[in-house]
Amino acid sequence: MTSACILVVDDRVDIRLSARFALEDCGYQVVEADNPLQAQAQIKAHAIQLVLLDMNYSRDTTSGKEGLDLLAWLQKQELNITAVAMTAWSNVELAVKAMQLGAGDFIEKPWKNQRLAQVVSQQLKISGLKKQNQKLNQRLEIVPKTGFQWRSPCMVELYQKIEKVAATQVTILLTGENGTGKSELAKHIHTCSQVHDEAFIAVNMGAISESLFESEMFGHTKGAFTDAKNNRIGRFELAQSGTLFLDEIANIPLSQQSKLLRVLECGEYEVLGSSQTQLSQVRLISASNGNFEQLINDSLFREDLYYRLNLMQLHIPALRERTLDIIPLAEYFIDLYAKKYNQDILTLTLDAKEALTRYHWPGNIRELSHLMERALLLSNNLALNVENLGLPLKADTPSSSTTKTTEDLPLMTLEAAEKKLIQQALAQESQNVAKAAKLLGLTKSSLYRRLEKHDLFPK
DSSP states (O other), rough: OOEEEEEEOOOOOOHHHHHHHHHTTTEEEEEESSHHHHHHHHHHHHHHOOOEEEEEETBBSSSHHHHHHHHHHHHTTOOEEEEEESSSOOOOHHHHHHTTTEEEEEESOOOOHHHHHHHHHHHHHHHHHHHHHHHHHHHOOOOOOOOOOOEEEEHHHHHHHHHHHTSOOOEEEOOOOOSHHHHHHHHHHOOOOOOOOTOOOEEEEEOOOOGGGGHHHHOOOTTTSSOOSEEEOHHHHHHTEEEEEEEEEGSSSHHHHHHOOOOOHEEEEOOOOOOOOOOOOOEEEEEEEEHHHHHHTTTTHHHHHHHHHHHEEEEOOOGGGGGGGGHHHHHHHHHHHHHHHTTTOOOOHHHHHHHHHHHHOOHHHHHHHHHHHHHHHHHOSSOHHHHHOOOOTTTTTOOTTTTGGGGGOOOOOOHHHHHHHHHHHHTTTOOOOHHHHHHTOOHHHHHHHHHHHHHHOOO
C-alpha cells in the first residue's frame, strides 16, 4: 500500500530538511514548498494527504496571516487534506484561528520528533475516517444475504463454476435475459470472493447520461463544471479494493467506451477537474442481456472492450429453463413478503403450483417476485389458488382466442416480420416503448435502434 504523501511548507530550508528526515523515517513521502503560493501548486500536482504548515513567513513574521490564508484556501477546495499548523512560538489566539479554518492540530517549533510523528499519524487516521464516511454516504448498494438453494441442474452447475472463479480477480461478464437474477448473482460472487469484506458498488449503466459518465464513474472536483458545487467520489473510488458491478454494460455510449477501456487495460483514470492520475484496484463484474456480436457488427460496441469484459462469461438460464426452481422460488417470495408486510404465510394449492410451472415467465424471476407479492397482498385466504395468482394468459395456450397455428402465419421476410411484431407490440402497449420492449424481450435501447431502422417512432 502506498504511504501517505505529506507537504511541508516553510520558508526555512533547515526546517523543511529536519521535517523531511523525521517524516521519511516514519515511512511517509515528503514534498516541500517554501511559501503558500508554491504550496498550492504542489497540492494541485501531487496527491497530498497532509500539510505541515508554518504560519509565519518573511513578509509577515508575527500575525500568521499567510498561513491562515492557505488554510482558508484549503477549506474552500474541499480536498479532504488535513493540516497541522506550526509556529516558532506559542500563540493561543493564532492556534484557535488555525483550528477554525480546518487545521487538525497545532505544533510548536522546535518540535520533538516523537511528538511530530504522533500528531501526523493521528491526523492521517482522522482524515481516513472522514474519507471512509464520505464513501459510505455515497454507497448505493447493500449486499443482502439470502438463504435460497437452487434445485435445477443448470443452476447447480453454474454455482459450481462460480466457486472456481469467485476467489480470483478475473473480470466476469454475466449474460442472460432481463429478470434472470444477474444482479443477485453478482452479489453472490462478491460474497464468495476474497474482497467480501470490502465495498460492493452497483451501477446501472443505462441510467447514466453521456454527459455525466465521467463524473459518475471517476468523480469530479469542486468547480470542474457549472453544477459541480462539491467534490464527488466516483464509483471506481467507492469500490476501491472491493467489487464494482456494471449492470446493463451494453448501454454505455460509444464515445465513453474508450475511457472505460483505459481503466481496464492499465488501471488508470483521472477525476474530472484534476490532472492527478488515480490507480484503480477493483474486482469488475458486468452484466447485459444485449447481443454483443450484433452490437459490434453495428459499430455500437468496441470489440476490444468486449474482450476485456469477457475474460470469463457466465450465462444465466431463463426461469422457463429451470422449472425445478419455480415452486421453491415462489414459496421463498411468499415467505419474504409475508415478513415484510407482517402477514400470514400462505400456501400454494396444487392447481396453483401446476399453473406456475406451466407458465412461460417472459419476465423471469423479477416477474415471479412481483406476482407473488401482489398475490399475497390481495389474497383473503390462507391458500393461493390459480385465480389468486392472476397469471397472464399465455399467447399460445389452446384457450386463447388469438391462437394461430404455424399454417395460419403468412410467409414474409424476417425484416418484414420484425417490423410487424414491433408495430403489434407498440399498438398493444399504447405506443409505450418501454413496455413494448419488455413484451418483445428486448432492452429499451435495442428497440429504439429497431424503431430507427424501420422508421417506426411513435407519432
